[in-house]
């Protein structure tokens with residue numbers, strides 16, 4: 195009975211958002227729930243950095259930043275590029291913004307002006323940042339990147355690395371505010387390699403203290419997986435990325451330690467339904483041909499031009515009236531066809547859930563990632579600018 199009610203209530207047509215083609219609903223209550231949930235699993239003194247790169251993993255960086263400005267335990271934000279950081283500043287981010295990758299010299303003066311903290315690991319960066327600080331008559335705060343096992347950016351935690359830190363500490367106009375490393379395998383069941391990275395990082399911070407007499411004010415290494423699984427990695431800060439959005443770093447990470455709620459739901463609407471007899475081919479290449487006496491084919495106005503994976507052609511499904519409607523044939527750039535033969539209530543205007551829950555059925559970003567041969571992070575990032583983000587709170 196209850197299920198019938200859910201099913202009936204999920205079969206919606208009338209609650210138009212004004213963005214009927216495709217839209218991503220962003221649940222800010224879920225976002226805050228995820229922050230609090232992570233917060234409950236870290237040390238009281240450890241502050242949080244919200245990772246907002248790639249437009250907040252496709253969720254919309256600016257509205258999320260505005261929400262997080264209000265939370266005292268959120269120390270600041272992390273972005274990947276100067277332009278992302280600048281966008282946050284220009285939209286009212288008062289908290290610190292750090293950059294997680296290399297940034298090119300063209301932006302150094304503006305970066306100093308906007309008090310954006312770059313990751314630093316190249317001597318030429320120190321010199322160029324120092325020049326920018328002099329030109330702006332303002333110090334630049336840097337975060338030294340240390341490579342303890344990613345093989346990506348960052349100085350090594352060895353004698354040469356120590357020489358770099360010494361040079362950074364002596365560079366006029368440059369203040370070493372923080373130092374960080376990044377885990378390569380914190381989302382895997384085997385924890386040994388992450389402990390090795392933690393030891394290398396803390397050992398290096400100890401050497402800086404004992405040999406250079408400097409306690410780096412903000413040391414940090416945890417990403418989402420670290421926040422969930424490695425209490426030892428709670429230092430001055432942790433960097434929350436994928437978990438902020440209610441998504442999981444991998445399926446090897448525990449689901450019970452930090453409960454999460456997905457922040458994004460992706461919707462569209464059926465715009466056309468036709469009935470076809472047997473032998474009718476559907477979409478480019480005719481990779482699907484009807485066989486049944488009668489098939490109801492619905493057209494959904496969403497496609498890979500919105501970031502919905504074309505690799506879901508003939509494999510994926512969407513939810514209509516609380517039931518699964520398989521994708522028929524190829525996903526096009528702006529449209530796709532689904533089978534609603536078994537969903538007689540489906541009609542033109544019916545809501546389609548591409549990612550999210552409808553009645554008893556759920557399609558998660560993780561499931562869609564697996565089905566499409568992609569990665570949940572990638573899928574979220576790829577939902578592009580053509581898809582409006584609709585912000586909402588409880589019960590949306």
Ligand SMILES: *Cc1c(COP(=O)(O)O)cnc(C)c1O
Nearest residue numbers: 245294376417418433434435436
């Ligand atoms: C992207 C990134 C993060 C966030 O990673 P999640 O797995 O999404 O938590 C943290 N730190 C660095 C350096 C990153 O590049």
